[in-house]
Amino acid sequence: MICEELGDTKFCILVDEAVDAGGKEKMSIVLRFVDRQGFIRERFFKIVSVPDTTSLTLKSEIVKVLSMFNLHVRNMRGQGYDGASNMSGIWNGLQAMFLAECPSAYYVHCFTHRLQLALNGAAKGVHDLCRFFSTLLLVVNFVDSSAKRKGALKAARDDEIQDLIALNTLQTGTGSNQTCTLQRPASTRWSSHFHSIKSLIELFGSTVTTLYHIMDTASLPIQGEASGILRALRTFEFVFCLIMMDKVMKVTEVLCQALQ
Incomplete structure (x- = not known):
């Protein structure tokens, strides 16, 4: 239903990771986009278990989730993360990896976190x-x-x-x-x-x-x-x-x- 609402339009991703009660690393993915009526929507999309929180692992898992639902990285127009080095690093951070693949996917450090x-x-x-x-x-x-x-x-x-x-x-x-x-x-x-x-x-x-x-x-x-x-x-x-x-x-x- 979220993919139908999104269609083939541009979107942003909001990502954060945390340790659950069992001590396992989890990554949450939220999609932010403008729907057909012109309203901004934020939809909680998926929780993914990850073996570690290195930028390469997180990128691989995000791409896997997007591909699973036929969402293309080339349509990404924004990235929202916290300021941790694995997310915000200008050389090897998650945002830098996506920027190298899609130059329009600008990174914003979460304002609330800041x-x-x-x-x-x-x-x-x-x-x-x-x-x-x-x-x-x-x-x-x-x-x-x-x-x-x-x-x-x-x-x-x-x-x-x-x-x-x-x-x-x-x-x-x-x-x-x-x-x-x-x-x-x-x-x-x-x-x-x-x-x-x-x-x-x-x-x-x-x-x-x-x-x-x-x-x-x-x-x-x-x-x-x-x-x-x-x-x-x-x-x-x-x-x-x-x-x-x-x-x-x-x-x-x-x-x-x-x-x-």
Whole structure:
């Protein structure tokens, strides 16, 4: 159906690779084109398992997929990737290989990825924010690394929700007050940091309760670790950065979504 919609017109490819839950390399291929009505369409086309992520392997697999559906490289008019050297390299990168075969297939480094790299780089240049994100990751990893701790967090959150509902300080209704967990941020995805911050703000009280519970019931080494994390979590500097970055990243999230 996608090929029928595309016809024999020009198109762009958007490609990214990632490791799945089984540890296998996967490459996703998206086609971007203008349909017969003049509207820009982006269609998720295929996921391909690849033995490695060298530019030669990726090009070979992409050409194989396109050939399978009678799509010709000569009709390619754009390439959208991240900035990794195997994708963007001007000599041996994937974009250079396709450009050599089709000079009109111009490469564009994903704008959202560029924005996220810039924001991450800027944040790392501010020492207070660098410490804040390190502490944030420490809190999430500590609580999320154990099913028992995640269960304690869920129980603490359920009790907190019941108390807030009893005090009429929490709205109720279909879909409200869903149980959530702390979100782990990814190093290059600025949006994931925003989701991590939002989840900790929502679960801040429950997280503190969980850490106190761990300090009372866990082994001595774990008690000491929980105590140190709780102390860092409750400092003025951490809470200030948590609230400030929530406000800042509400703005950058809108920009990320628009670029996406």
